[in-house]
Amino acid sequence: xxxxYFERFVAFKYLKPLRSDGLLSIISWFSFIGIAIxxxxxxxxxxxxNGFKIELQKRIIGFNGHLYISKFExxxxxxxxNIDEFTNIEFVDPNxxxxxxxxxxxxxxxxxVKAINPINLSNYKLIYENLNSSKTLxxxxxxxxxxxxxxxxxxLNLGSKIKLYSTQTxxxxxxxxxxxxxxxxxxTFHTGMNEYDSNFTIISLKNGQDLTSNKNKVSIIEIHLLDxxxxxxxxxxxxxxxxxxxxxxxxxxxxxxxxxxALKVERTVxxxxxxxxxxxxxxxxxxxxxxxxxNKTKEIAIMRTIGIxxxxxxxxxxxIGSVVGISGTIIGTVIGYLITVNLExxxxxxxxxxxxxxxxxxxxxxxxxxxxxxxxxVVYIFIFSILVSxxxxxxxxxxxxxxxxxxxxxxx
Numbered sequence: 001x002x003x004x005y006f007e008r009f010v011a012f013k014y015l016k017p018l019r020s021d022g023l024l025s026i027i028s029w030f031s032f033i034g035i036a037i038x039x040x041x042x043x044x045x046x047x048x049x050n051g052f053k054i055e056l057q058k059r060i061i062g063f064n065g066h067l068y069i070s071k072f073e074x075x076x077x078x079x080x081x082n083i084d085e086f087t088n089i090e091f092v093d094p095n096x097x098x099x100x101x102x103x104x105x106x107x108x109x110x111x112x113v114k115a116i117n118p119i120n121l122s123n124y125k126l127i128y129e130n131l132n133s134s135k136t137l138x139x140x141x142x143x144x145x146x147x148x149x150x151x152x153x154x155x156l157n158l159g160s161k162i163k164l165y166s167t168q169t170x171x172x173x174x175x176x177x178x179x180x181x182x183x184x185x186x187x188t189f190h191t192g193m194n195e196y197d198s199n200f201t202i203i204s205l206k207n208g209q210d211l212t213s214n215k216n217k218v219s220i221i222e223i224h225l226l227d228x229x230x231x232x233x234x235x236x237x238x239x240x241x242x243x244x245x246x247x248x249x250x251x252x253x254x255x256x257x258x259x260x261x262a263l264k265v266e267r268t269v270x271x272x273x274x275x276x277x278x279x280x281x282x283x284x285x286x287x288x289x290x291x292x293x294x295n296k297t298k299e300i301a302i303m304r305t306i307g308i309x310x311x312x313x314x315x316x317x318x319x320i321g322s323v324v325g326i327s328g329t330i331i332g333t334v335i336g337y338l339i340t341v342n343l344e345x346x347x348x349x350x351x352x353x354x355x356x357x358x359x360x361x362x363x364x365x366x367x368x369x370x371x372x373x374x375x376x377x378v379v380y381i382f383i384f385s386i387l388v389s390x391x392x393x394x395x396x397x398x399x400x401x402x403x404x405x406x407x408x409x410x411x412x
Contacts, residue, residue, distance in 0.1 A: 028284075032331075037277060038274060046381070049263065050374055051370030054370065060252055061224075066228060066234075067250070089224070093120045094218040096208040097115070102165075107154050113200075126191050144201055145185070147198055150197065157185065165180045166212055179212075181211055205218070281328070289397065321389065325390060326386055332385070344371075
């Protein structure tokens, strides 16, 4: 629907008084600001949700792998894995994960212990690349590495001594006592995920087997892939060697489905709620156009008498409403982008300057705000906002074009 010179001239002429026309000005500014805020907020929130999903996925896979083989109600005895049969596996780590009580000099704390093959520690890049250790082999002998948040909580340093107590018991002259072992803290790691940094410890597989009375057994075979897209294909191959009736083969998506389903629902709900801001702002566009039509009734009648068609009148008011909506959308997109790319810096400044604790890792799992701006998503938000704005202008523009000029001109 092209706009001719006259229609553009009149539309922009009517737009100028909006800045100083009392109630009309206030409503128009509310429309513009509301659309801008709605678009900016949608871009920011959707980008944070995207980033959170990606970071959560990256950390879960980095700590636990892509595929997990376990047995029903028992541990795996024959856990030797022939990696040569597969071309898409980075490494395999048979391990044991169990709950334990950690007792230090001053405090005690319940922890999760992951007992791995020491040779594989360097393959866990999320841990190894963020490891603070004074030893070349951090899991050598009776050593333990722990999350840095847990170390701070218990006042532990490199070289500190701790004891781990398992749920397994041993018989003594004093009755049954839980199995325990003393370890030296040889390193601390920081994954950036609070659940791991505040709860997990890592020891050697041999020590884990001793503590849980699982000699030559593991609870799970953990598989890390070179390409996550090979998940389904690899899983089908594994079933040949690990029959479904005896073994349970799960991937990281199945194990963590609760996290990601909740995140998906939250993202949908947030999109709907924030879209309402744009819809309310669009309603203000409708209101401001009706007020403008009422104020310009005589001028509309005069334009009709000099030959301007009903469609021409409609296009004039469509252009006015569209300019408000499109300009609000553009400004909102720019603001949303700028805030998103600097969101972590903004959070840090607010926390340090005002003593706030925005997005605490205890609640949000991750210790920084991750963002991922997806171009196609921004385009969808942009188009949605413009469409809503244009649709909001149709009825008042149509009403302006249907005014009966005879009655109006009699009163002029």
